[in-house]
Amino acid sequence: MVTPPKTIEVQNLRLAYGPKEVIHGISFDVRRHEILGVIGPAQSGKTSLLRCINRTIEFTPGVHLQGAVRVDGEDVQKVRDVFALRRKIGMVAPLPVGLPLTIYDNVAFAPRCSGMRSRSELDGLVEQCLRQAALWDEVKDRLKTLGTKLSGGQQQRLTIARALSHQPEILCLDEFSIAIDPVTTMRIEEVLKELRKEMTIILVTNLVQQARRLADRTMFLWNGEIVELDRSDVVFSEQPRDRRTYEYVNGIFG
Amino acid sequence: MFRETALGRRKRRVEVVARWVLLGMSLALIVPLLLIVVYLVVKALPALSLGFLLDPPVRGMRAGGIWPALLGTIYLVVISLAVAAPIGILAAVYLNEYARDNWFNRLINLAVINLAGVPSIVHALFGLGAFVLAAHIGKSILAASLTLAVMTLPVIIASTREALASVPRPFREACWNVGATRWQTIRAVVLPNSISGILTGVILQVSRAAGETAPIMFTGALFFKAVEKGDIFAYGLFEQCMALSMHLYVIATQVPDVPEAIPYATAVVLLGAVLLVNATAIVARIFMRSRKKW
Known part of the structure; x- marks a missing residue:
């Protein structure tokens, strides 16, 4: 079997906020056009990990980062x-953020x-992104109203449309369903199934079933360490490699 | 079913007391203000007229109007704000949006806070030393305006930072996530949503600059200057000028036999100007808040 090329390589990543280390040297790859699910309880470093990838981590004062995160081979x-x-990299935050703009x-x-200025180009792109985010039909008649x-559910899809608007090759979703209802969640999951054809997706979620439904491979991150990273059918099977995975996935701990 | 307990009765009594005490305090706030305004206006009534605003004072300031002082105050306020507002707003944007939390920026913060608490007479001495003497500007509108600018600057910085900080951080993060620079973020999201607070803070400093006597007394305010009625280009930048607050002080304490109505009328004009400016700030804020976007 040919292994698809690596889109993201994380090598021995350590991250500390001041004296407190939250990621303790983890290494993994994300392959091209796969959905990588990341599960794990709160405080296990999932969000910090995403912020290392697009370097928004540097907006937090006092962070110290070791190791390497490579995107398409570049540190x-x-x-x-x-x-x-x-x-x-498209980034979708846990809580929907409609910018105070139309x-x-x-x-x-x-x-x-x-630098895109052309009205027709922008029009086309806006429509395309809103369609991809399954929001177009609901808002096409009121594009000039405030986001x-x-x-909440519409705003989250708007957030996804915005994350797609710069035509990313990688999409990171950070617990996108935390503030929206199950029906909207399912609609967005459908959207993700479409998007996986053209981009690499990292899906951070604390809905274990969501990872099971969508992810090709799933990583169980706990206290800043990778407990297990394997094909989803293994992680969610009766016999994952690590007992803690089984217990977390089945709600016995965590 | 819902029987009142002793605790419930007590809570209800406290609630009533709290409500009336707090209401009383609010009324206590308004009453003196109303009394002052009414008293001033009644006393000033014989002298108040449009002519009083536009005429220069005559007969050793014992008659006529206050035009030169009114004009001088407008000059001072406009020039001092033209200096302080851009510097203050841009500095606040830097401090709130760009500055990292290190010793240098903490030092700047400390300086801003302390500067805001310095009494105006100290600013006056600073202005005298720095602008009038050291910078060789001499006693002039420019020196007085700069002194007022130094006085209002820290407050403008503080109020602007407050307005900027009221824009929620997730908005900024959302912008950074899509590859916007800090400046693009500030332009698109932060400033449009804090501009009402920023302007309110700036406008409130107008009234402060207009009312202070001490800072201009040593740096550019004049006892008397002959000015034509209604002449709006009476002063040059490097000349001294009259000012309302100074004029009020002079006719109330330094000139004998001024008819009683004239100082009162001057005070009413000063108060009216300040209230007018504050009312503008309130209207502007209501207007801009109605366009607020979340």
Whole structure:
């Protein structure tokens, strides 16, 4: 079997906030066009990990990072144009954030930031992203109204549309379903199944079943260490390699 | 079913007391203000007219109007804000959006806070030493305006930072996540949503700059200057000028036999100008808040 090329390589990553180390030297790869599920209880370093990948970790004062995160073979710490790096990675935060702009401007913000000015190009891109995020039909008649006035579930899909608006190759979702209802969650999961054809997805979730439904491989992160990383059918089987995985997945601890 | 317990009765009594005491305090706040305003206006009534605003004082300031002082105050306030507002707002943007939490920026913060607490007479002495003497500007509108600017600057910085900090951080993070620079984030999201608070803070400093006597007394305010009625270009930047607060002090304490209505009328004009500016701030804030986006 041919192993697909690696999109992200994490090598011996250590991360500390001040004196407190939260990620204790983890290594793993994310392959091209796979969905990697990341499960684990709160405080296990899932969000910090994502923030290392797009380097928004550096907005937090006092962080100390060791090891390497490579995106397409390039060490992100050495990337000159960090904004280009972030454009390559779509990031969806746990709580929906509609920017206090119109729905249209929410999606057009990133392309405008990178210099896209043509109205027709922007129109096309906005429509495409909103369609991909399964929001277009609900908002196409009111693109000029405020994004913040949408419902929570709609705002989360707007957030996804915004994350797609800079045409990323990687999409990171950080517990995207935490603040939205199950029906919307299922709709977004359908969206992700479509998107996996064209991009690599890291799905951080504390809904174990969500990882089981979507992820090709699943990583169980606990207290800043990888307990297990394997094909989802192994992780969620009766006999994963580590007993703790079985217990966490089946709700016995965590 | 819902029988009242002793604790419930006590809680209800405390609730009633708290409500009335707090209401009383709020009224106590308004009453003196109303009394002052009414008293001033009644006393000032014989002298108040449009002519009082536009006429220069005559007969050794014992008659006529206050035009030169009103004009001088406008000059001082406008110039001092033209200096302090851009510096203060941009410095606050730096401190709130760019500065990291290190000893240097903590030092700046400390300086800003302490500067805001310095009495105006100290600013006056600083202005005298720095602008009038050391910088060789001499006693002038420019020196007085700069002194007022130094006085208002720390408060503008503090109020602007407060306004910027009221924009939730997730908005910024959402922008950074899509590859926006800090400046793009500030332009697109932070400033549009804090501008009402920023402007309110700046406008409130207008009233402070207009009301202070001490800082301008040593640096550029004048006892008397002959000015044509309604002449709006009466002063040059390097000339001294009259000012309302200074004029009030002079006619109330330094000139004998001023008819009683004139100082009161001057005070009413000063108070009216301040209230007008504050009302503008409130209206502007209501207008901009109605466009607030979350």
